[in-house]
Amino acid sequence: MSFSWTRVGAILLKELRDYRRNRFVIGTMAMVPVLFIILPMIQLFAANATGKDLGVHVGLSLLYLLVIPVMMPSVVSAYSVVGERDQGTLEPVLITPIRPEEFLIGKALAAFVPTLVIAYAVFGIFLGAAALFANPVIDSAIYAGTHVLVQLVFTPLLAGWAIWVGIAVSTRSKDVRAAQQLSVLGGVPPLVILALMSLNVITVSTALALGLAAALLAVDLLAWRVVAAMFDRERLVTGRPR
Amino acid sequence: MSGDPAVYEGLDETGTARAGQASRAVPVAIEVSHLTKVFGGRTAVSDVSFSVASGEVFGFLGPNGAGKTTTVRTLGTLIAPSSGVAIVAGIPLNAKNGPAIRSRISIMPESPGLYLRLTVLENLECFAGLYELDDVRGRIGWALRAVNLEDRARDLCGSLSKGLLQRVALARALLNDPAVLFLDEPTSGLDPVATRDVHELIGSLRERGVTIFLTTHRLEEAERLCHRVAIMSTTLRLIGRPDELRERLFRRSLDVRVRMPLDDPQAVLGAMPEVEGWEQTPSGYTLTVSDPDLAAPALARALVAADADILSLAESHHSLEDVYLELIDEDVEARSR
Secondary structure (H helix, E strand, O other): OOOOHHHHHHHHHHHHHHHHOOHHHHHHHHHHHHHHHHHHHHHHHHOOOOOOOHHHHHHHHHHHHHHHHHHHHHHHHHHOOHHHHHHOOHHHHHOOOOOHHHHHHHHHHHHHHHHHHHHHHHHHHHHHHHHHHOOHHHHHHHOOOOHHHHHHHHHHHHHHHHHHHHHHHHHHOOOHHHHHHHHHHHOHHHHHHHHHHHOOOOOOOHHHHHHHHHHHHHHHHHHHHHHHHHOOHHHHHHOOOO | OOOOHHHHOOEOOOOOEOOOOOOOOOOEEEEEEEEEEEEOOEEEEEEEEEEEEOOOEEEEEOOOOOOHHHHHHHHOOOOOOOEEEEEEOOEEOOHHHHHHHHHHEEEEOOOOOOOOOOEHHHHHHHHHHHOOOOOHHHHHHHHHHHOOOHHHOOOEHHHOOHHHHHHHHHHHHHOOOOOEEEEEOOOOOOOHHHHHHHHHHHHHHHHOOOEEEEEEOOHHHHHHHOOEEEEEEOEEEEEEOHHHHHHHHOOOEEEEEEOOOOOOHHHHHOOOOOEEEEEEEOOEEEEEEOOHHHHHHHHHHHHHHOOOOEEEEEEOOOOHHHHHHHHHHHHHHHHHO
């Protein structure tokens, strides 16, 4: 039996349907963007257009926006396996012909798609607000250097990283809360590098930004395989390794 | 009841066709040989061998921790055996064949495991996708009709009773038209009405010739629904039709109730050649006999001759529960030795 996108689609659709009626997921998907649109706005409008720290303010406000693709899918993906196990819904799924790779891709896409839509929407709102209400000097500072490129390219890549860390933790965890805390922490390392870039501690050229993005993309793809290898039906069903 | 024994009479203890009856081909749905599963240092299933014929309802009985669920999970490729081999739905059990086996079987776990925030229809659509069914609407409609739940398709699973959830889980298990259907404690925790509904569903599946592997604690359930039963206690203790097990485990006996005990029962009962042994009960005597039909009239004559007032005289009936308890008691005694 080969890889089946039908089975991936079945998991994806089930997850999206479940999200609609899950207050916790709805709450997370609403609160995180609201919080992380307010904080960058404050940074942006607190900046002095002629001040030396304009770059830092702009960098920091854009960094806040990059927290969305890390935090939002972390919480959701950390629930993905251990949560189903807790609810007793995992075993019936594992009894079907689904492969670990298909199950994991379905789960990952279910966290990835809403994250990407919301993160880009929030970035669009941020750009729109800056264009309409911020000092034109501050607005043009947003477009200087690689800020926009970093936002556009690293949003899906950071989300990918956070999702695979979350699912990996969820696959091995026995407790939903512990999984969520660990996965949020696990999503932070790439964000640190981006923080150094956003705050101009590291001077970033377009080539370096794209190079880092390619490296993160490779890590994301590798992570899928690694997490699939960690996915042990026997451990998940019995709580004991083979 | 022991079901329709005609087909399964030709099976020996492990379920394979007896010599001399080879011409009566019994297609095998499950064949298990020396299956063992060890978790760490604890043996959950030890050296278990049996076969289940195609179309058979096979009961798998045993106390908690006897290895029933472990056996089902092993045959369902959820866990790997420590040793031994098996063929499930015609496919050898190994890691490579896992997806192929899982596409041809269904397991209904003890807990329904439904997505409670999804409707019945949404749950079934998800699993129809996982089985890559072609005619999704048609199969779901058929499965819902089979469990009599068509009118609840749009209900959220979280709003259904436990009995209805079991029915939805059964509909889910039927979606892929499985060659072998494993039911793990399907009536556990259900009230009598819901239990009766599930029994009727299993009965209708049996009529349709679906091979069913039923693990249960409920002995009357197994006796009523299963063609053959196996009694597990880590190892396979007994296997056969319920009436066969009774005969194998219990010697045939007569129960006689009398108004007053005999003055000298040994003189009356011990002198009868048809009686192999006897013991006094609160209301009379239980006699071990080789042929109750021969012994009963002789016993009646002897009791009348001894001036006993006979209230009743009948062959002792041992239920599957007696068989089960006898075996489990043996295990408890063996462990305490």
